[in-house]
Amino acid sequence: MNRYIKGRVWRFPENVDTDQIIPAKYLVTGDRQELAKHAFENVRPDFTEHVREGDIIVAGKNFGSGSSREHAPRALIGAGIACVIAPSFARIFYRNSINIGLPLVECDVDVVEGDILTVDFENGTVVDMNTMSEYSFHPLPDFLMDLLEFGLIENTKMKLERMKSR
Amino acid sequence: MGMTIAEKILAIHAGRESVSPKEIVDARIDYVMMNDVTGLPAFEVFEEFRTTPISEKSVLIQDHYVPNKDVASAEQAKAMREFARKYNINNHFDVGRGGVCHQIMIEHGFAAPGRLIVGADSHTCSYGALGALSTGIGSSEAASAMATGELWFRVPETQKFVIDGKPGKYVMGKDMILYIIGDIGVSGSLYRSMEFYGSAIESLSLSDRITISNMAIEAGAKCGIIPPDDKVFNYLKNRVIGEYSPVYADSDSEYEDTFEYDASEIKPMVAMPHLPENTIPASEIDVQIDQAYLGSCTNGRIEDLRVAAAILKGKKVHPDVRMIVVPASKNVFLQALREGLVEIFMDADAYVAGPTCGACLGGYMGVLAEGERCISSTNRNFIGRMGHKDSYVYLANPAVVAASAITGQITDPEDLEVGRT
Numbered sequence: 001m002n003r004y005i006k007g008r009v010w011r012f013p014e015n016v017d018t019d020q021i022i023p024a025k026y027l028v029t030g031d032r033q034e035l036a037k038h039a040f041e042n043v044r045p046d047f048t049e050h051v052r053e054g055d056i057i058v059a060g061k062n063f064g065s066g067s068s069r070e071h072a073p074r075a076l077i078g079a080g081i082a083c084v085i086a087p088s089f090a091r092i093f094y095r096n097s098i099n100i101g102l103p104l105v106e107c108d109v110d111v112v113e114g115d116i117l118t119v120d121f122e123n124g125t126v127v128d129m130n131t132m133s134e135y136s137f138h139p140l141p142d143f144l145m146d147l148l149e150f151g152l153i154e155n156t157k158m159k160l161e162r163m164k165s166r
Numbered sequence: 167m168g169m170t171i172a173e174k175i176l177a178i179h180a181g182r183e184s185v186s187p188k189e190i191v192d193a194r195i196d197y198v199m200m201n202d203v204t205g206l207p208a209f210e211v212f213e214e215f216r217t218t219p220i221s222e223k224s225v226l227i228q229d230h231y232v233p234n235k236d237v238a239s240a241e242q243a244k245a246m247r248e249f250a251r252k253y254n255i256n257n258h259f260d261v262g263r264g265g266v267c268h269q270i271m272i273e274h275g276f277a278a279p280g281r282l283i284v285g286a287d288s289h290t291c292s293y294g295a296l297g298a299l300s301t302g303i304g305s306s307e308a309a310s311a312m313a314t315g316e317l318w319f320r321v322p323e324t325q326k327f328v329i330d331g332k333p334g335k336y337v338m339g340k341d342m343i344l345y346i347i348g349d350i351g352v353s354g355s356l357y358r359s360m361e362f363y364g365s366a367i368e369s370l371s372l373s374d375r376i377t378i379s380n381m382a383i384e385a386g387a388k389c390g391i392i393p394p395d396d397k398v399f400n401y402l403k404n405r406v407i408g409e410y411s412p413v414y415a416d417s418d419s420e421y422e423d424t425f426e427y428d429a430s431e432i433k434p435m436v437a438m439p440h441l442p443e444n445t446i447p448a449s450e451i452d453v454q455i456d457q458a459y460l461g462s463c464t465n466g467r468i469e470d471l472r473v474a475a476a477i478l479k480g481k482k483v484h485p486d487v488r489m490i491v492v493p494a495s496k497n498v499f500l501q502a503l504r505e506g507l508v509e510i511f512m513d514a515d516a517y518v519a520g521p522t523c524g525a526c527l528g529g530y531m532g533v534l535a536e537g538e539r540c541i542s543s544t545n546r547n548f549i550g551r552m553g554h555k556d557s558y559v560y561l562a563n564p565a566v567v568a569a570s571a572i573t574g575q576i577t578d579p580e581d582l583e584v585g586r587t
């Protein structure tokens with residue numbers, strides 16, 4: 001994963017639930033691209049048409065609340081979202097995202113839709129290139145950073161190897 | 167320093183003397199559950215590990231879109247069937263054998279005090295009512311847990327909720343948890359463990375306690391645990407699989423917060439669209455409804471059906487309302503038949519269906535059209551949750567659902583009883 005990214009902002013309110021990210025009626029596949037076609041269909045019908053690879057979602061608190069569907073972060077990755085920034089995330093969404101490689105930043109930033117942001121995961125900073133406002137966040141603990149980088153699948157494979165050699 | 171229930175269960179399963187909030191630990195899990203929606207992605211991930219699952223710890227339950235609503239969901243259910251067959255997973259509950267996954271996990275004795283259970287469904291937190299630490303995870307994690315028997319956990323801070331006092335006649339576990347969520351908000355317990363105490367909690371049936379633990383996730387919590395007592399131990403007799411050891415908090419355990427409530431002040435509550443925190447007493451609402459839904463892992467148990475049937479007996483569902491009753495499991499359905507409840511519902515013009523998650527998540531069997539309003543015993547009222555993006559779900563207890571079905575508008579059963587509607 002890139003430890004430094006630059007992308008365009010999509011602004012969302014607080015308490016965006018997983019039913020908004022991907023409505024339940026589409027939960028008949030695990031395919032990222034297929035799921036991405038319906039991301040935010042009910043609440044932001046313009047999203048799928050205009051989203052670009054590398055865009056960044058900036059939301060209010062409790063992003064990803066509701067169901068355990070891993071389909072939600074899968075849909076966002078499929079849509080090309082590089083990172084989600086919010087003051088807080090629902091816990092299952094948080095785990096799912098880190099496990100499958102969608103970077104999350106817990107940070108309260110005051111930016112508007114269309115702004116260009118840079119995110120430095122190493123140093124824990126977000127900069128709004130339009131206003132030059134800078135925000136800082138706590139970088140992930142090492143364990144979660146590794147998980148984000150390698151993914152739960154690789155992490156599990158390594159664990160299985162360790163278990164075998166015990 | 168002492169530990170809370172969640173801390174203690176995690177410490178035991180991580181093979182540690184003690185753990186502290188915010189620590190990340192690898193812990194041994196007792197069971198990992200998947201449903202037909204979250205199963206497929208888990209099975210795809212699992213194949214990458216080139217190993218066999220720990221089959222006795224894996225539980226597969228078909229409930230979200232079965233009987234299948236379309237070809238895609240049929241393929242998904244088939245994938246679960248084939249995975250179970252391929253790896254000899256006996257704990258596979260197919261159509262006609264099970265029901266809504268959390269009801270099955272409890273009824274069939276997987277859930278028990280002191281256990282650490284994960285499930286690829288957010289309402290896995292339900293088993294906290296039996297003193298387990300149970301929590302929702304994603305599909306990749308479920309695959310990982312099936313392969314290794316372990317998973318990473320961040321040790322949660324614990325909040326203590328104390329409810330004393332005597333609840334009113336039609337006040338149920340649902341109203342208590344809605345009242346709490348109304349107070350602390352949908353992220354009021356984010357990442358936290360909720361622990362419930364007090365005389366009102368002790369007086370509740372296990373079924374009502376399950377409703378409370380079930381909706382802990384609606385406050386953002388990792389789990390919602392109630393210290394197990396004789397009601398739990400008696401329920402588990404001749405039911406539980408294997409041995410179990412109850413876990414209680416130490417007297418010097420540390421809580422991040424303590425919240426106290428008086429049950430006598432809690433009325434039958436309704437959560438208005440589109441968040442479970444938008445709660446107001448049912449008696450203060452003036453809303454016409456198109457549908458009344460009774461079912462789900464939250465309120466689809468025999469106790470819930472009894473409460474609704476007592477109100478509906480000898481009455482008719484309002485001509486402008488469809489009432490849909492979905493028992494949470496085959497066993498609940500059978501018991502309702504034996505007790506004559508199904509007849510009461512059907513005589514009242516309600517539609518009674520076999521167990522499924524169905525309309526709770528807007529899948530099928532009661533999806534709402536544009537502009538329609540549903541009073542529902544389920545757990546979520548998000549935008550588009552039960553169908554059209556401009557439809558409206560009002561969450562309430564089974565008594566409010568039944569009373570509202572009769573009057574055609576959201577009704578406090580107490581008002582129906584005294585003829586105030």
